Amino acid sequence: MARPRLILLVRHGESQGNKDKSVNRYIPNHKVPLTEKGHQQALDAGDVLRSYLKETDSICFYTSPYLRAKQTLDGIIDSISDMNIDYKVYEEPRMREQDFGNFQGTAEEMEQIWIERAQYGHFFYRIPHGESAADVYDRCASFNETLFRQFSKESFPTVLVLVTHGIWARVFLTKWFRWTVGHFEDLQNVPNCEWMVMEKSEDTHRYQLLTHLSTWSELEEIKRNAKLKKDTCEEFRFNTHVPVTEDEVNQVIDAEVKAKAEQIEKSVKIKQMYDKMNQDKKRHMELNRCHTDDADDDHDDDTCKNMV
Ligand SMILES: *[C@@H]1O[C@H](CO)[C@@H](O)[C@H](O)[C@H]1NC(C)=O
Numbered sequence: 001m002a003r004p005r006l007i008l009l010v011r012h013g014e015s016q017g018n019k020d021k022s023v024n025r026y027i028p029n030h031k032v033p034l035t036e037k038g039h040q041q042a043l044d045a046g047d048v049l050r051s052y053l054k055e056t057d058s059i060c061f062y063t064s065p066y067l068r069a070k071q072t073l074d075g076i077i078d079s080i081s082d083m084n085i086d087y088k089v090y091e092e093p094r095m096r097e098q099d100f101g102n103f104q105g106t107a108e109e110m111e112q113i114w115i116e117r118a119q120y121g122h123f124f125y126r127i128p129h130g131e132s133a134a135d136v137y138d139r140c141a142s143f144n145e146t147l148f149r150q151f152s153k154e155s156f157p158t159v160l161v162l163v164t165h166g167i168w169a170r171v172f173l174t175k176w177f178r179w180t181v182g183h184f185e186d187l188q189n190v191p192n193c194e195w196m197v198m199e200k201s202e203d204t205h206r207y208q209l210l211t212h213l214s215t216w217s218e219l220e221e222i223k224r225n226a227k228l229k230k231d232t233c234e235e236f237r238f239n240t241h242v243p244v245t246e247d248e249v250n251q252v253i254d255a256e257v258k259a260k261a262e263q264i265e266k267s268v269k270i271k272q273m274y275d276k277m278n279q280d281k282k283r284h285m286e287l288n289r290c291h292t293d294d295a296d297d298d299h300d301d302d303t304c305k306n307m308v
Pocket of ligand 1: 141144145148175176177178
């Protein structure tokens with residue numbers, strides 16, 4: 001089993017569709033090209049990729065067959081072409097973006113769809129003549145099986161790069177890390193050409209997502225902080241006769257935010273410790289079972305094999 005040490009996902013660079021949605025009315029979604037800026041972002045993404053690589057690495061690129069993804073891949077490869085690194089490229093139709101239903105309607109028609117989707121729920125809403133995010137999930141599941149078959153080859157490269165789309169990447173991560181539908185719907189889209197880094201842990205061989213993905217609830221939190229600031233200011237003004245400076249208000253808020261962050265960090269650490277303890281215990285129990293039982297039924301046999 002040669003699982004790559006890194007799995008990197010990247011969303012394509014700025015496309016003409018990102019800049020002006022109306023192009024989707026007459027250009028098929030899979031043929032929408034990058035803008036000038038998008039091409040530059042792809043080259044820059046290559047420079048960032050370079051910073052993740054070691055000399056001994058080799059890369060397996062999987063790209064969505066959509067033009068904007070393929071052009072992004074071209075930019076990335078151009079950028080690292082002087083590195084003399086071994087790589088191979090696969091085009092993977094299951095990595096295409098959620099299908100928005102052939103040629104898109106007018107701005108008003110699409111607006112109606114987005115409103116309906118928000119009401120129905122982003123994950124399950126199926127775009128007329130297109131797909132839901134849940135449909136994308138099923139494609140990710142089948143693609144994951146293919147990936148694992150590839151990982152079973154000893155010669156699999158040390159870095160896997162997936163060049164793809166905003167929704168696809170979020171669905172893939174949701175599936176991989178077994179996030180809830182609720183969490184998926186809370187995720188904001190990732191910026192064009194931003195890398196999402198999954199790193200394999202040396203001892204557990206599991207992957208950890210190192211990139212922070214912005215969420216809508218976090219945005220609400222920031223807005224709440226801005227409101228907190230305003231309220232604090234007003235309270236100060238009301239309660240003190242000396243005028244308060246913005247600096248003083250910021251100090252109070254900073255102290256509050258810092259205390260809250262420390263509290264959160266502490267509870268995350270405690271939770272991680274419990275999770276690890278539970279995992280270790282479970283593994284220990286399973287192993288004991290494998291040694292003591294005669295593992296006479298197939299299912300048990302498989303479990304034991306997978307454990308070792
Ligand atoms: C991917 O497939 C492998 C092999 O079947 C499985 O063990 C793993 O749990 C799957 N991962 C996800 C996120 O579905």
